[in-house]
Amino acid sequence: MINAILIMIVFLLIISLVIVLRRREKKGKYYFESASKKLLNKEYVGAMEDSSKVIKLNPNYKEAYIIRGSTKFYLKDYKGAIEDYSKAIEIDPNYEIAYLRRGVLKILISDYNGAIEDYSTAIELNPNCEEAYCRRGIAKDDRKDYSGAIEDYSKTIELNPKYEEAYYQRGMTRYKLGDYNGALKDHSKAIELKPNQEIFYFFRGFAKYSLMDYKGAIEDFSKAIELNPKYEEAYYHRGNVKCKLRYFIEAIEDYYEAIKLNPENGNTYIFMGMAKGKLGDYREAINDFAKIFELNSNYKRDFYSKEISKDIFKNPSGALELYSRAIELNPKDDEAYLNRADAKVELDDDSGAIEDYSKVIEIDPQNEKAYFGRGFLRWLNSDYNEAIEDFTKVIELNPQNEKAYNNRGHAKVDIDDYCGAIEDFTKEIELNTTTMQMLILRDELQNLKSMITKEKEKINLNWLN
DSSP states (O other): OHHHHHHHHHHHHHHHHHHHHHHHHHHHHHHHHHHHHHHHTTOHHHHHHHHHHHHHHOTTOHHHHHHHHHHHHHTTOHHHHHHHHHHHHHHOTTOHHHHHHHHHHHHHTTOHHHHHHHHHHHHHHOTTOHHHHHHHHHHHHHTTOHHHHHHHHHHHHHHOTTOHHHHHHHHHHHHHTTOHHHHHHHHHHHHHHOTTOHHHHHHHHHHHHHTTOHHHHHHHHHHHHHHOTTOHHHHHHHHHHHHHTTOHHHHHHHHHHHHHHOTTOHHHHHHHHHHHHHTTOHHHHHHHHHHHHHSOHHHHHHHHHHTHHHHHOSSTHHHHHHHHHHHHHOTTOHHHHHHHHHHHHHTTOHHHHHHHHHHHHHHOTTOHHHHHHHHHHHHHTTOHHHHHHHHHHHHHHOTTOHHHHHHHHHHHHHTTOHHHHHHHHHHHHHHOOOHHHHHHHHHHHHHHHHHHHHHHHHHHHHHHO
């Protein structure tokens, strides 16, 4: 009797457990389907909550980790997404999709070697996985292994000749290698397969531009804009091509459209100012260039490196005004003072230029250019000892600056320090590899030595008399 009761109790417990497990499975399935739908509908918070509920009900539900990982990806929680994909792999080491998704995240965090490993594992699991080859190609491209990237893109195309992204990516890599014809061919094939993708036209436009097919480039940038009227980069680059063709008015129209879409792109102001300068509208050009100084310092460096003011303005007064406005916006902008000093030199305002060079040195005591510029002006204005001090500072900052030795040598000649001048010119000869300059310097040294000899002879004659 007791045994029968025990058997009945065990049976009932098993039935209860089965019912609980089925209910949990059913509940888990419900939440999983709900999470999947919410992810598709971009309801990321809800998808996160539901997928977490699935995992709580069943910690080995690998598909739930994929859903939650994808949700974290869209929420920019890349570390959390990688953790979820890794957990799915831990549950099932042969789970191909988990390697594919984790590889995407590793590219985003610049772990290119890790991404390549994941895609290689996916290929081992499925040698015909075209996505794995294509994504591995992207990782190799980011690692600058361009030949390896092209091999993977080509393998993708071999597996699926209609895989448009593989043509697009291979075209991008070929462009980086200078194979513009190959890039043009690949982008054209991508367009043939998917004619409504604006980015394909955009990058084919670059290939055409590099092949000097400027009108063709304009056509492609225009098509990209037709497909996406808010494509700021397409307006900007179409404007640049129009400038190349000297269509400055049309280029300026494109730059205005680009600025409407992105008022923070300093490069657009730079090129729009250049176009206006080419049309002789220097006042508006100055206004555009001045805008750069209100934006990110990266754009200022780009502007300074291009020396655009010298190229645009017919006289340095425009540059003087521009850099004065930059200084008003930022009194600590040493590059603005340095450029304004150069403009003042062009305007024969040596004292004003010296003041600006001195201000640069006050802001940045290690600025070699400022010491050199100030030293040169002091030498021209017969302040020889101060000039020597400045050139000495230049040499201290850059012992390889041969021009500093040359200028200091001339300043020493002017104060009759011939021995010191010989030392400087000798040092310049050591640094200078230009044959003609070396011959000139040797002549100067010979003249100095002759002068010293004559001075000694005069001294001896005076002593004898």
